[in-house]
Amino acid sequence: MHIAIIGAGISGLLTALELVEQGCQVSIFDQQQAGQAASWAGGGILSPMYPWRYPHAVNTLAQYGKSMYQTWNQKLRPITGIDFEIHDTGMLIFDEDDFDIGLNYAARYQEPMQQADYLERDALEQVNPWINPKFQHAIYFSQLSNVRNPRLLQSLIYYLKQHPSVKFFEQIQISQFQIQHQQVVYAIDQQGNKIHADQFVIATGAWSQHWAKQLKLDIPVQPVQGQMLLFKAPAHWLPTMCMNQVMYLIPRQDGHIVCGSSMAHCGFNTTPDAKTKQNILDACLEMVPELAQFPIVKQWAGLRPSSPTGVPYIGAVPEMRNLWLNVGHFRNGLCMGPASAQLLRQLMLKQPAFTNPLPYSPEHLMREQGKSGSISLV
DSSP, rough: OOOEOOSSSSHHHHOOOOOOTOOOOEEEEEEESSOSSSSHHSOOOOSSSGGGGOOHHHHHHHHHHHHHHHHHHHHHHHOOOOOOBOOOOOOOOOGGGGGGHHHHHHHHHHHHHOOOOOEHHHHHHOOOTOTTTTEEEEEEEEEOOOOOOHHHHHHHOOOOOOOOOEEOOSSOEEEEEEEETEEEEEEEETTEEEESEEEEEOGGGGGGGGGGGHHHOOOOEEEEEEEEEEEOSSSOOSSEEEEHHHHHHEEOOSSSEEEEOOOOOHHHHHHHHHHHHHHHHHHHHHHHGGGGOOEEEEEEEEEEESSSSSSEEEEEOOTTTEEEEEOOGGGGGGHHHHHHHHHHHHHHHHHHHSSSOOGGOOOHHHHHHHHHHOOOOO
C-alpha cells in the first residue's frame, strides 16, 4: 500500500514511521522543511501541563508518550546516531490551587507516572536548591520527563530519509485533492503536479483549516502562537522542570533551559515580541532567580494547532474512503504523538485499536462541535 502523508511535523513523521514498520510505502510532503514548525518549537514535556485540566481523551494518549519514545529511541539510535535525550527530571508545580487535585490524580485515573508528593520547604530544597524562597511548598511529580524535541525530529527525519520505503518531498505545498465517488484520486501541488497514492493522510498542524472548504467540513484547528526563551547554564545545573501559572522551565542534559510559554491569537505570525519575552522572563526568574546570571541564547515562537477541547482529530474523514486526519493536538502534540500515530495506523490498516477510537473520530468530534456551537480553548 502506498500512502501519501501531507505534513512532516511530529504527527506526520510518527505516522510515517508506524506505517513503514508495517511494510507500507510512504511519501511525505511538507510546504517547508520537515520538522520546522510547532514540533520543533515546543518544550517537549512528556505529559500535559496540569493533566487534570484536560479531557480524559488527551491524557489517554499522552500517558504512552514516554514509554513509546523510549522504545523508538532504542530502535532508531543505532541507525541514526542521534539520541532523543529523554531527560528524567521530574517536575515541581507551585500552583497551590492545584495541589489537592494533583496529589490525587494518579490514583483516581490509574496513571502511576503522575504520582505526586507534597514537599515542604526543606524537602523542596533537597530536590531543587535553586527555587525562590518565596515558594514554601510544592507538589513534585518525580516520574515526569522531557524529550529534546529538535533531536527527536532529527532522528526521525534521518531514519525515514534513509528508509527504502520512504520518499521525502520538502518545500512542496499540496493545495487540493481531486475527488471522485468519495475517494481521493490524486492530490495536486501548487505547481499542478499530480500525486497518486492509495491512501492520503492530512497531518498539517496549524494549517489544517485549509482543507475545510474543499472537503465541506468544519475543521476548527487554528494557529495559536507560543513564544519561548532559551538559557544556557552549566550541564545539570537545574535538576527539575518547574511550573507555575502555566509558565515552565525545562532543563536539557547539556545545561540549556527552555523557558515558556505564551499564548496569542495572531494568525500565522511567528515573530517574537519584547513584551511577551519580558513576561516569560519575569515568570521564570520568579521561580528560579539565579537563572538571571546565565545568558539568553535564543528566542523563538511557534504555532500550536489548537482544537476546541485539545482532543485531536484522528481517523477517517467523514464520507471519504481513503482520506485520514491526524491534526489538532494543540499544546500536547509531542506527548500525544506516538499514541496518535499508532492509533491512526491501526485504523488505516484495519488492525485492532489499542484504545477506543471514538473520542478522536473526526465525524464524532465534528458532530459534537456542531451541537455545542462554540470553541473553548483549554
